[in-house]
Amino acid sequence: MTLRFGTAGSPLSTTGKGRNAGVARSIELGFGCQELEFVHGVNINDEDAANIKALANNNDFIVTAHGPYYINLNAIESAKKHASMHRIVQTARALEKCGGTSCTFHPGFYMKMDHEHVYRNIKERMKEVVRKLRDEGNTVTISPETTGKPTQFGSLQELIRLAQDVEGLGICVDFAHLHARSNGKYNTANEFREVLESIEAGLGKKHLKSMHLHISGINYGEKGEKNHLPLRESDLAWQALLKTLKEFKARGTIICESPTLEKDAALLQQTYDELGK
Template identity: 50%
Template sequence: MRKIDKLLFGTSGIPLSVEGNTIDGIKGVKKLGLGATEMLFVHSINVSEQLAKEVRKTAEQNDVVLTCHGSYYINLNSQDKAKANASIKRILDSVRRTGECGGWSVVFHPAFYMGQSPEKVYETVKTHMTKISKTLRNENVNVWIRPETTGKATQFGTLKELCRLSQEVENVLPCIDFAHMHARTGKENTLTEFRAQLALVEKTLGKEALKNMHCHVAGINYGEKGEKNHLNLKDSDLNYHDLVKVWKEFKLQGVIISESPNIEGDALLLQKEFRR
């Protein structure tokens, strides 16, 4: 896997200030002074095999790291075998195309509990993730597979679950979405809690995981059932000042993707805060 020797900041999708396709987005990210961008394959894989070659070349020329958000239509715990298999295929297809683009990491929301015990769901997800990882390794696709911490209690994806999964399945690491973790419980928003999150990653996955972080950040609107919608950081209660402080303490390396509505605005805000 590619090593990233610092913490890069980037946009979820093409910056708002840029018109055009993924290639224009990469060039725009570079002009903004950012170091990463996340391709959004959330509804479909919108980069063709042919375009992927040009995307790879453009990213390399501009020294921009590419990540990807996979399909929204994934539930590795679906009781319908056809839907579970379709979820596996969507993950595989996203990771393959990201690899063709020269991308580093693919994130997705892994599963729903569907009224089952968390342990039973964990074993089901682990079985499918093991199959996905093995398939990609056999194809020599060197891209991190990142199930994401989720924003609702009905969704599989606590940080503990994902750290355990990462211990047990090759080429898997968590994508920590700090807004989701806050929205899920209404907590996870203090200096102490942020430290505990990263300490858990270090304890279970080692310092190497802290050097390979793929994280999402945004302001978040939430209620009793968890996540509602994203907000700009300054319009939310997300304690991003202390969050950035903890990133420095733990010497994070990797990629921070802004998912705020103002996309590049908060990516630049976080980058400035981190470099202060």
């Protein structure tokens, strides 16, 4: 097992059409993973999915997926709540067809409700989603993501607790989001260590060996995340973060969502590789 690097969606330099061309380009560029972006809806046909699965299997490549933005597991209206759950199920089904491992999404909003109440709502809905998928024989890990705004459910502590309470649930740690939602914290070697230590304490050492991570530059303010930035134009201490991941012997996938996609994914990969020399 290794720590793999890759882009969120097809690299910008992809010339062919379709998601499989993007995966082929990632492999050509020497990356070890890619996140399939279904952020505006889950749209992939069976043929493309089968092609991606074959490409991944033949090239020791891992695909993950990002579900639609229109998900709020804390929605009050029943229709919205069920549509949200369905979008996660659809993402996991698509990812399974692509032979992928872990599916992430932004779980929902507090809607000015008591955070403990929101936690219970989201926990029950996550249980239903996982149960439905496992009943179908779907084995994809469902990994809610740490979110970038303080109005969004998804602090590190909430997600660790959720993964403890719901069998079959993982977590996706977006370090840019952690940094933005706290308006600048989570940006020193000690703070990165605290993150990894709390994951290890909460979910066990095994979780550090199959991580689903996002690292990108980010612009933020008091209300959290504004937009992604190239790493070198951001204040994220990504070198210290990579060092800490190495120190903890973290394994899994690191997805880069910077606007420069493959340029920054390659920068992360190269910097990490050079740490060992």
